[in-house]
Amino acid sequence: MMDLNQLTAHELLNKLKAKEISPESISESLYARIHKVDPKIKAYVRNKGQQEAPLKSQPNGLLKDVPITIKDNICTEGLSTECCSKILEGFHPPYDATVISKLKNSGAQIFSLKANMDEFAFGSSTENSYFGATANPWNLGHVPGGSSGGSAAAVAADEAIWALGSDTGGSIRQPASFCGVVGLKPTYGRVSRFGLIAFASSLDQIGPITKDVEDAAILAGIISGYDPKDSTSINKDVPDYTKSLNGDIKGLKIGIPKEYFVQGMDPEVKSIIEEAINKLKSLGADSKQVSLPHTEYAVPVYYIIATAEASSNLARFDGVQYGYRAKSDNLIDMYKQTRAEGFGEEAKRRILLGTFALSHGYYDAYYLRALKVRTLIKQDFDRVFGDFDCIVTPTCPTAAFKIGEKTQDPLKMYLSDIYTISVNLAGIPAISIPCGFTKAGLPIGLQIMAKPFDEEMLFRVAHAFEQSTDWHKVKPKL
Numbered sequence: 001m002m003d004l005n006q007l008t009a010h011e012l013l014n015k016l017k018a019k020e021i022s023p024e025s026i027s028e029s030l031y032a033r034i035h036k037v038d039p040k041i042k043a044y045v046r047n048k049g050q051q052e053a054p055l056k057s058q059p060n061g062l063l064k065d066v067p068i069t070i071k072d073n074i075c076t077e078g079l080s081t082e083c084c085s086k087i088l089e090g091f092h093p094p095y096d097a098t099v100i101s102k103l104k105n106s107g108a109q110i111f112s113l114k115a116n117m118d119e120f121a122f123g124s125s126t127e128n129s130y131f132g133a134t135a136n137p138w139n140l141g142h143v144p145g146g147s148s149g150g151s152a153a154a155v156a157a158d159e160a161i162w163a164l165g166s167d168t169g170g171s172i173r174q175p176a177s178f179c180g181v182v183g184l185k186p187t188y189g190r191v192s193r194f195g196l197i198a199f200a201s202s203l204d205q206i207g208p209i210t211k212d213v214e215d216a217a218i219l220a221g222i223i224s225g226y227d228p229k230d231s232t233s234i235n236k237d238v239p240d241y242t243k244s245l246n247g248d249i250k251g252l253k254i255g256i257p258k259e260y261f262v263q264g265m266d267p268e269v270k271s272i273i274e275e276a277i278n279k280l281k282s283l284g285a286d287s288k289q290v291s292l293p294h295t296e297y298a299v300p301v302y303y304i305i306a307t308a309e310a311s312s313n314l315a316r317f318d319g320v321q322y323g324y325r326a327k328s329d330n331l332i333d334m335y336k337q338t339r340a341e342g343f344g345e346e347a348k349r350r351i352l353l354g355t356f357a358l359s360h361g362y363y364d365a366y367y368l369r370a371l372k373v374r375t376l377i378k379q380d381f382d383r384v385f386g387d388f389d390c391i392v393t394p395t396c397p398t399a400a401f402k403i404g405e406k407t408q409d410p411l412k413m414y415l416s417d418i419y420t421i422s423v424n425l426a427g428i429p430a431i432s433i434p435c436g437f438t439k440a441g442l443p444i445g446l447q448i449m450a451k452p453f454d455e456e457m458l459f460r461v462a463h464a465f466e467q468s469t470d471w472h473k474v475k476p477k478l
């Protein structure tokens with residue numbers, strides 16, 4: 001018999017409906033697991049503001065009494081939300097992000113401990129957290145990926161039923177891939193960003209990190225939809241995503257971009273992905289090589305646009321309105337000292353880079369040019385989606401790397417996002433699902449991309465693959 005913390009949300013919902021279990025028994029089993037494994041994994045943030053709390057009674061709804069873990073950059077009323085940064089120390093938002101209100105309205109329990117992350121979501125390894133790094137449940141010497149590493153590690157280690165992360169350049173899909181779980185980055189505008197502490201506003205999306213595709217479809221259905229509080233949210237009906245879980249992918253046209261299978265890719269990853277593509281073919285899909293010729297520009301374009309937007313979004317943290325304030329007897333020094341003491345190294349690096357890219361005399365050469373290339377990247381996808389239903393690639397060029405392996409070389413770290421970033425630049429949806437393990441026992445993720453607002457396609461293909469494999473059922477030994 002499996003412990004409750006090991007189950008998926010849809011399994012728990014069935015048991016709750018049948019009155020086989022009580023809501024208290026779910027949180028007891030989660031806390032027992034957390035006490036046992038989290039001292040090693042550190043998926044949850046533990047500081048003064050974050051405490052284990054009893055369940056609150058929630059309204060009746062689709063997710064009644066199922067607990068959900070939230071990344072530390074999504075505002076939760078009365079619960080500490082610090083973006084894993086010293087500069088937001090002690091910040092308890094007076095309001096809920098729209099995704100949190102939607103979850104509460106559906107009866108879900110917002111877990112009172114928040115998930116660890118790279119400070120302000122800047123990173124690919126969760127090593128940039130003010131609270132210290134999270135470890136990968138499959139091998140504690142390796143990173144869980146980032147920036148939603150806490151969310152992904154908690155789900156993989158059964159310390160969470162499911163979780164929300166945010167994805168600006170891969171921060172849901174890459175940790176999902178490294179931890180062997182499912183991660184969805186929805187279409188830009190599909191999920192409200194109201195209450196998500198902004199990193200790069202034209203790229204950020206909130207999305208699910210789950211143990212299987214069905215849970216991802218359920219959760220995406222709950223959090224999606226138009227929100228007048230987010231001017232970039234799109235007014236478009238939200239389909240019932242669980243209807244796409246019909247397993248039928250016969251005759252689907254899958255594009256395999258040749259630019260994703262070049263140097264830098266681990267040969268082991270390559271053969272696992274090729275096997276996964278063969279599996280999809282054996283289920284009736286057709287695959288053909290396609291070209292996304294501007295792929296090589298994705299990383300530089302992203303690191304100009306994302307840092308430019310970040311430098312502007314982070315200007316609000318000055319010691320006056322939120323969180324940490326340095327002691328000083330004059331205002332200007334207080335601003336300077338607060339920012340000097342409150343931001344970590346990577347945040348400072350990005351503020352400098354972004355401010356430079358936006359500055360007079362360099363704006364045209366960097367920021368404006370990056371915007372133009374972003375359009376070319378988007379057009380590559382438009383062209384391919386004219387003829388194909390979806391695109392399949394690896395989520396990452398390698399399995400999870402070692403803790404400390406890339407911290408001294410930011411460029412190397414940035415390159416680990418090479419397969420996830422274009423999706424954010426183009427605004428399209430993509431999902432990462434488990435598709436195998438390396439010989440060393442680390443999980444590998446398969447990425448599926450679709451047209452804007454065609455999340456249904458992702459769920460359809462992902463579910464068909466998942467149902468014909470067992471990768472999602474394998475659990476780390478802890």
Ligand code: GLN
Binds near residue numbers: 122171306
């Ligand atoms: N790893 C990428 C970065 O460092 C993406 C982060 C994210 O998606 N939040 O910017």
